[in-house]
Amino acid sequence: MSTYEHLHVDRDARGVWTISFDLAGRAVNVFNESIFRELTAALDQIDRDSGAKLLVLRSAKEAGFFVGADVNRIQDLTTPEEAELAIKSGQDLFQRIEDLKIPSVAAIHGNCLGGGLEMALACTYRIVRDDGSTKLGLPETQLGVIPGWGGTQRLPRQIGLQKAAPMILTGSSKNAVKAKQAGLADAVASTENFDSDVAAFVNQLLAGKKPDKHSPKLRDRFLDGTVLGRTIVMRMARKQIAKQSQHYPALPAALNAIETGLKQGLKPGLAKERAEFCRVLFTPTCRNLLGLFFQREMARSAETWVGTTDIDAPQIKTIAVLGAGTMGAGIAQLAATSGFQVILKDIDELTVQQGIKQITSLTEKGVRKGGLSRQAADKALAAITPTAEMQPVTQADLVIEAIVERMDIKQKVFSELDQQLPPQVLLASNTSSLSISDMAAVTKRADKVAGLHFFNPVHKLPLVEVVRAKETSANTIAALVNVAKALGKTPLVVAEGPGFLVNRILFPYFDEAVRLVVEGHPIQEIDREAKRFGMPMGPLELLDTVGIDVGADVASHLPMASVDESPTPKQLAEMVVQGRRGLKSGKGFYDYKNGKRDQPMPSPVSTSSAQLPLAVDLNGETISGIQQRLILALINAAGQCLHDRIVEEPWMVDLGMVLGTGFAPFRGGPLRLAETWGRDRLREQLNNLADLFGPRFEPSPFFTESRTATPASHNSV
Numbered sequence: 001m002s003t004y005e006h007l008h009v010d011r012d013a014r015g016v017w018t019i020s021f022d023l024a025g026r027a028v029n030v031f032n033e034s035i036f037r038e039l040t041a042a043l044d045q046i047d048r049d050s051g052a053k054l055l056v057l058r059s060a061k062e063a064g065f066f067v068g069a070d071v072n073r074i075q076d077l078t079t080p081e082e083a084e085l086a087i088k089s090g091q092d093l094f095q096r097i098e099d100l101k102i103p104s105v106a107a108i109h110g111n112c113l114g115g116g117l118e119m120a121l122a123c124t125y126r127i128v129r130d131d132g133s134t135k136l137g138l139p140e141t142q143l144g145v146i147p148g149w150g151g152t153q154r155l156p157r158q159i160g161l162q163k164a165a166p167m168i169l170t171g172s173s174k175n176a177v178k179a180k181q182a183g184l185a186d187a188v189a190s191t192e193n194f195d196s197d198v199a200a201f202v203n204q205l206l207a208g209k210k211p212d213k214h215s216p217k218l219r220d221r222f223l224d225g226t227v228l229g230r231t232i233v234m235r236m237a238r239k240q241i242a243k244q245s246q247h248y249p250a251l252p253a254a255l256n257a258i259e260t261g262l263k264q265g266l267k268p269g270l271a272k273e274r275a276e277f278c279r280v281l282f283t284p285t286c287r288n289l290l291g292l293f294f295q296r297e298m299a300r301s302a303e304t305w306v307g308t309t310d311i312d313a314p315q316i317k318t319i320a321v322l323g324a325g326t327m328g329a330g331i332a333q334l335a336a337t338s339g340f341q342v343i344l345k346d347i348d349e350l351t352v353q354q355g356i357k358q359i360t361s362l363t364e365k366g367v368r369k370g371g372l373s374r375q376a377a378d379k380a381l382a383a384i385t386p387t388a389e390m391q392p393v394t395q396a397d398l399v400i401e402a403i404v405e406r407m408d409i410k411q412k413v414f415s416e417l418d419q420q421l422p423p424q425v426l427l428a429s430n431t432s433s434l435s436i437s438d439m440a441a442v443t444k445r446a447d448k449v450a451g452l453h454f455f456n457p458v459h460k461l462p463l464v465e466v467v468r469a470k471e472t473s474a475n476t477i478a479a480l481v482n483v484a485k486a487l488g489k490t491p492l493v494v495a496e497g498p499g500f501l502v503n504r505i506l507f508p509y510f511d512e513a514v515r516l517v518v519e520g521h522p523i524q525e526i527d528r529e530a531k532r533f534g535m536p537m538g539p540l541e542l543l544d545t546v547g548i549d550v551g552a553d554v555a556s557h558l559p560m561a562s563v564d565e566s567p568t569p570k571q572l573a574e575m576v577v578q579g580r581r582g583l584k585s586g587k588g589f590y591d592y593k594n595g596k597r598d599q600p601m602p603s604p605v606s607t608s609s610a611q612l613p614l615a616v617d618l619n620g621e622t623i624s625g626i627q628q629r630l631i632l633a634l635i636n637a638a639g640q641c642l643h644d645r646i647v648e649e650p651w652m653v654d655l656g657m658v659l660g661t662g663f664a665p666f667r668g669g670p671l672r673l674a675e676t677w678g679r680d681r682l683r684e685q686l687n688n689l690a691d692l693f694g695p696r697f698e699p700s701p702f703f704t705e706s707r708t709a710t711p712a713s714h715n716s717v
Helices: 033-048 071-076 080-098 115-122 151-159 161-170 176-182 194-206 218-225 227-245 250-264 266-281 284-299 302-306 326-337 349-368 374-382 391-395 407-420 436-440 474-486 502-518 523-533 539-546 548-557 568-577 625-643 650-661 670-677 679-693
Strands: 007-011 016-021 054-059 064-066 104-108 111-113 125-129 135-137 187-189 318-322 341-345 384-387 398-401 426-429 449-454 463-468 490-495 590-593 596-600 616-618 621-623
Touching: 007 033, 016 033, 033 080, 054 064, 054 194, 064 115, 071 284, 080 115, 080 266, 104 115, 104 194, 111 115, 115 135, 115 151, 125 176, 125 194, 151 161, 151 250, 151 266, 161 218, 161 227, 161 250, 176 187, 187 194, 218 227, 227 250, 250 266, 266 284, 284 490, 284 650, 284 670, 302 474, 318 326, 318 391, 326 341, 326 349, 326 374, 326 449, 341 349, 341 391, 349 374, 349 384, 374 384, 384 391, 391 407, 398 407, 398 474, 407 426, 407 436, 426 436, 426 474, 436 449, 449 474, 463 474, 463 650, 474 490, 490 650, 502 523, 502 539, 502 548, 502 568, 502 625, 502 650, 523 539, 523 625, 539 548, 539 590, 548 568, 616 679, 621 625, 625 650, 625 670, 625 679, 650 670, 670 679
Parallel strands: 016 054, 054 104, 064 111, 104 125, 111 135, 125 187, 318 341, 318 398, 341 384, 398 426, 426 449, 463 490
Antiparallel strands: 007 016, 449 463, 590 596, 616 621
16 A cells, blocks of 8 residues: 555455545645645556455544635636636546446545535445534535536536525535435434444445435426426526626526536536636635635634734633523523533523523524534533522633623622632623723733623624723633634624724614614615625614614614714614514514514604715726715724724724624625725715715724725735
């Protein structure tokens, strides 16, 4: 046997070859030139073996099978010719696996994403481990490209166009059970007996017994297996992405590649896949989405925030959550499903049990949707200790406070915690706007106090703001960054200030939307213009989702319009009195039926004569009057946060707004967009808006200071 750096290659006496991937120096397997070179050499060995009977491909890393291609290599491709060569080399290598004279098996555990799944699809069979970490998917469109190593060709052939198209277009993944149901997996192995189940599957194949084929229903046979059926599915898919295609060119590109393959065959389909990949790779959307990917990776490293790897961060194993309401229960559920021991405390048993009921409901929903296995769900629920007493809390390594947003109550709780807990325990508040330093001031462990601001709903939104107070130590910050990462979140370390980063930037946007309503502009038009700009939902619908009562509370804390009086706090407070608390009450800026948006509320009677600005051209893009007021208010606030050093670099602002609010990802974030449109041009337009609507639009120093004074550019990512 040859010696490899990244592969373990073995042949047993029966002629069964096993290639185990173990990329040196990395925690996970990614495809790079070294892996390709060694896999090619291993396949050459197998081709020369006349006694070969079967090939097994698996990972030697417990972290998973493959997370895909090395994204650094994708970013480094500079010309279409270079990209064409890189894509064709992967296509040719995986075609070699498909063309082997012996059957091949992909034994999959953990992440099997992107190129990992494309390699597995080139195998004859797939057996997958049934646990919560196993995910099979093609997430390339989330980076602005398309699957390029045969994914657009083999996935539709394997599971049918109906199931394949949504997986490719959304970048979604399937767990082991869902993969088996879809026909993506041929067998499911247990977590405890993965190796022996794989061995039994191999023995079954050697004995000539093939796994049962997935049997589609009659309707599926028509839609996936006939020219007319596939035409119908393809037409529906193109209709569904029509509104997104302008901003996300990878979506129609993926459908183009799929369609060519289905109509003309594998070879022309692969050629089309290469062409479409190379076409979208160099679009602004792709470059922005790749930038966000690397920003997420940077944010998930404690070194980014504390400046060194030489840090003795406390290890957190047990988390206590104070407050069993919506946020507290959500945090506790996330922590338990992420492997932490959890203590959930509130003032009485009834309140605690209400929180446990919410946690159980969320967990069962995760099982139904395939995000959690039954075993993982049961283990998570068993990891939670509900209590109305303080004694169990003393066993925690970290206490997260998620109680009412009143400083006097929070200070009382922090003082009590400080007196009763061991001195090494970390304290964090989930406050969205109050001063962490003021909470820390009532303790004797100010260096171990910070903010840990989750967004609602906790299990869905990917961002956590880690708030550094005046005396918070680097060790504490590193520990909380590591906790956020372990929870599957992206941490963003921010300084103190009203609303921290995301809410401080978001509320001028909300404020302008409410001002437009008060002025008499149609609610639906305001939201429609925001979505046309690229926001996932309009600001008023988003306020309904967050909760009008929550918005009213935050509006009362935030100086959204410190230079001129705003009608927003009064408008939101009146809506709360009227019972219009948003989606949860069935009425907000819109009425809701069965959770679905219906008609907007009657617009307030306007006494304002305010006019919309004329549409303007910004770098070749026409921006309407409503869009200017909404988006420029947001961008101006983003620039002010950077100037006030809530964070230190522009990419941190951008990442926070994309992950925390859904700010149009294809634009790269508000400050990235400011550079695209031109800061000088934006300053000019902000001055125009200030002349029309008042000093709240006066440009922040970000737009007036010299460029050399701007903190590190996006190009540093």
